[in-house]
Amino acid sequence: MNITSADAVGRYAVRISFDDGHNTGLYSWDLLYDLGREKDERLRVYRETLAQRALRDEA
Numbered sequence: 001m002n003i004t005s006a007d008a009v010g011r012y013a014v015r016i017s018f019d020d021g022h023n024t025g026l027y028s029w030d031l032l033y034d035l036g037r038e039k040d041e042r043l044r045v046y047r048e049t050l051a052q053r054a055l056r057d058e059a
Contacts, residue, residue, distance in 0.1 A: 005017045009026055017023035035042070 001022075002019045003016055004019050007015045007017075009015050013026040013028045014032065015023060015026055
């Protein structure tokens with residue numbers, strides 16, 4: 001899934017559109033900041049969870 005556009009919603013959020021047509025979510029700047037700041041740890045936990053469940057990371 002890829003991002004096709006991102007539009008500011010006021011001063012508090014972003015509406016992100018994806019190439020699968022999904023665009024109904026609003027993402028606060030605080031959430032996006034936290035996701036970026038914590039990306040390495042979140043990715044580590046995600047991959048560890050996949051490994052525990054014998055799944056693969058397709059990224």
